Each structure stands twice: as structure tokens, then as C-alpha cells.
Amino acid sequence: MRVIRTLIIACVVVLSCGPAYSAEHTLVMHHMELEEVTAPVRAGDVIIFDNRSDMTHNLYVIYSDGTVDNLDTQVPGMQRKLTLRVAGPAVIKCWIHPIIRLEMEIGSQDTPPAP
Ligand SMILES: [Cu+2]
Numbered sequence: 609m610r611v612i613r614t615l616i617i618a619c620v621v622v623l624s625c626g627p628a629y630s631a632e633h634t635l636v637m638h639h640m641e642l643e644e645v646t647a648p649v650r651a652g653d654v655i656i657f658d659n660r661s662d663m664t665h666n667l668y669v670i671y672s673d674g675t676v677d678n679l680d681t682q683v684p685g686m687q688r689k690l691t692l693r694v695a696g697p698a699v700i701k702c703w704i705h706p707i708i709r710l711e712m713e714i715g716s717q718d719t720p721p722a723p
Contacts, residue, residue: 630691635700635710636660637667637682642700642710650715651695657688666703671714672696 630652636643637659649655659665659682667679671694679688692698695716702708 630654632656634658637665639663640705640708642667642708644710645712648715649692649712651692651717653692653714655690655692657682657690659684659686664704665708667700667708668703670699670701672698 631647631650632654633645633647633649634656635645635658637657639661645655657667657679662684664681664683666681669677669679669690669692671677673694673696675694677690677693679690682688692714695714698712698714700710700712
């Protein structure tokens with residue numbers, strides 16, 4: 609009986625903690641610009657980088673702590689997914705086209721999702 613009670617309590621604790629909420633956003637890459645993601649993004653969210661342009665890009669994300677996530681080469685029509693790692697202001701740039709630049713504010717994972 610005691611074991612069952614302990615198991616029930618453990619289950620309730622695990623279920624109430626649950627997995628952290630994360631959302632998926634799509635960022636469209638046009639010829640020489642990136643379409644801004646309109647919904648608020650948070651650390652742990654996934655960004656789908658969708659290259660709808662007619663040229664190859666190689667985007668990278670610079671986080672507020674100075675670390676970088678590289679998306680590698682994306683030919684036209686290719687999508688790549690990236691889980692945002694660090695909250696704070698971030699900059700998305702392209703190795704091939706230095707003119708491409710998008711600033712993004714990444715909210716904390718603890719911030720409740722937008723309504
Ligand atoms: Cu590019």
C-alpha cells in the first residue's frame with residue numbers, strides 16, 4: 609500500500625512538472641532579406657528556416673552570450689530547424705550575404721506563451 613501511495617505521488621509530481629512549453633515558428637528567407645517572425649519567441653522554441661528565395665544561404669544565429677548556432681548551407685527550397693538556446697537579444701546573419709541581418713528578442717523559457 610505504501611509503495612502504491614509513493615508511486616501515485618511520484619506520478620502526480622512528474623505530470624504537474626510536465627515538459628517545458630515550446631512553440632514552432634517559421635522564418636521565411638527571401639531573395640536578400642529575412643521575414644520577421646511576428647509571434648514572440650522564447651528559448652526552447654524551434655525556428656524553421658524556410659529558404660523560399662532563388663539563392664543559397666548559410667544563416668547563423670549570434671546569441672546574447674556570444675555563442676553561435678550555424679545553420680549550414682541551405683539551397684533554394686530547403687528548410688532547416690533550430691532550437692533557440694539562449695534568451696536575450698540575438699542577431700541572425702548570413703555568411704554568404706553579409707547584408708542580410710535580422711535582430712530578434714528571445715524571451716526566457718519561463719515567460720508564459722503569448723495568448
Ligand atoms: Cu545569404
